[in-house]
Amino acid sequence: MTSGAILTLNAGSSSIKFSIYMAGDEPEERLRGEVEKIGGDNAELAIVRGDGGERRFQIGHVDHRAAMAAILAHSGHALDGETVAGVGHRIVHGGTDFTTPTRLDDATVERLAALEPLAPLHQPHNLAAVRAARSAFPSAVQIACFDTAFHRAHPWVNDTFALPREWYERGVRRYGFHGLSYEYVSGEVARIAPELRHGRVVIAHLGNGASMCAVRDGRSIASTMGFTALDGLPMGTRCGQLDPGVLLYMMDQEKMTPPEISKLLYHESGLKGLSGVSHDMRELEASGRPEAAEAIEYFVFRIRRELGALSATLGGLDALVFTGGIGEHSALVRRKVCENMEWLGIEIDDERNADHALDLAVGRTRVMVVPTDEERVIARAVNNELNAEPDR
Structure with a gap:
């Protein structure tokens, strides 16, 4: 069984939702929070502890990289001295190729950036958080979890449009989104x-x-x-x-x-x-x-x-x-x-x-x-990757 902390990130254009877990058989959540109004003059960081208590901090004008630093400065106590062993990222679009949680390296980030036209409201900001996290935690495992992956087993008729078939082969097809939420909720339904x-x-x-x-x-x-x-x-x-x-x-x-x-x-x-x-x-x-x-x-x-x-x-x-x-x-x-x-x-x-x-x-x-918990899906993916590493 592995040890260390897991950080999950769900970044938008002006916000980053985050959570901190401790690795183990099942990740244990320590806190979660959100930075809002990134890019504005009055960004705010909200942190919710496991007991439900909430604290808010005004952190001024920040970009995604500075927001990451603020998250660590104000929530580092939850690490209990543990290093961040893995970071999990919500990536909205994985295209046709990314169907499972995937390690992030330079080549993978470049391939995901090519999908930005398919999710312009989300993908660029997801990747901005990836770059910030890779800079902040250069030795941590970085894992991408895709909102499109849950839908990749669709029958052809549910994925295609009635366009000339060449367009389907070029990637113009139905992808589906919110897959991390559906993965968690369908698992909870089966459990309950x-x-x-x-x-x-x-x-x-x-x-x-x-x-x-x-x-x-x-x-x-x-x-x-x-x-x-x-x-x-x-x-x-x-x-x-x-x-x-x-x-x-x-x-x-x-x-x-x-x-x-x-x-x-x-x-x-x-x-x-x-x-x-x-x-x-x-x-x-x-x-x-x-x-x-x-x-x-x-x-x-x-x-x-x-x-x-x-x-x-x-x-x-x-x-x-x-x-x-x-x-x-x-x-x-x-x-x-x-x-x-x-x-x-x-x-x-x-x-x-x-x-x-x-x-x-x-x-x-x-x-x-059934309340959803996309962060836990991401944390589990990182936890599985950490447990699979032979030197841990």
């Missing part, structure tokens, strides 16, 4: 309800980024997200499913440039664009504006539509599982999704739903709320 281990399960990862996944025998067979993380459900600021003719119209008739369209689809659409209020479901639920209510209704409508489609792909449904920030905390969204869904065997208890209980079902189909 062993009878569902080989069942037909739809997992709804609902948050600022949102998608759904059809899982059978613990493996992904279809996902609502496609070539990029824009597809499928509407999200906080992303549009979700969109007729490609709309893009042709924007370019031809409105003379919009690719950067203008990208900004519109990634940053100004979704719940934010529909409501004109906020991308945050909590603010929409509290708002009295009709546009906020309509944004929620559209969000729910698309979830229900995809639930029906994914259930058809599975040939039936044994369980619906909610996860993610909205899925775990919005009783309103869960209730609206499940209303009048008896034809799928879905009926829930309103009181248990209001209490965010694990099991909501009163019908034949299980309906569950």
Whole structure:
């Protein structure tokens, strides 16, 4: 059994989520936290200890490298004198080649950088954290864990577009995302309800980024997200499913440039664009504006539509599982999704739903709320790599 500390990093454009674990048979979490407002003048570091206590620090203007230094300066006590033996990174896009946790070296980072056009909102910032961590911990094992990897066993019909086949071979295909979340939640479902281990399960990862996944025998067979993380459900600021003719119209008739369209689809659409209020479901639920209510209704409508489609792909449904920030905390969204869904065997208890209980079902189909933990999936991957090293 190996020893040492494991650091996990999940970096965005203006934030880094992190956690510290102790290696062992099963990684033991010591704390987790987040640096927010990277690149601004007033970046903030929040640290949550294992007992739930939280501390916040103002760390001024920082880039990803300086944010890493701040994380270590304020959370180094959790290492208990142990060195950081491994660092695990969430990498959103692994393309067709990266299907398992992978050691990071110069060549691998270069190959992942080539995928940045497929995930422009995430990949460059994921790799910025990789470079910062490799500089800070030159002797530590650096492991990449991919959001796309969980979906790589899809049947061909669920991955392809109806384009000339050469485009599929060139990598234009459905990849699916949120794979680390789906991996963790599907494992938890099998642990909590062993009878569902080989069942037909739809997992709804609902948050600022949102998608759904059809899982059978613990493996992904279809996902609502496609070539990029824009597809499928509407999200906080992303549009979700969109007729490609709309893009042709924007370019031809409105003379919009690719950067203008990208900004519109990634940053100004979704719940934010529909409501004109906020991308945050909590603010929409509290708002009295009709546009906020309509944004929620559209969000729910698309979830229900995809639930029906994914259930058809599975040939039936044994369980619906909610996860993610909205899925775990919005009783309103869960209730609206499940209303009048008896034809799928879905009926829930309103009181248990209001209490965010694990099991909501009163019908034949299980309906569950399972908190996700992408960081633990990453920590386990690093832990496995450390345990596999012969000199440890």
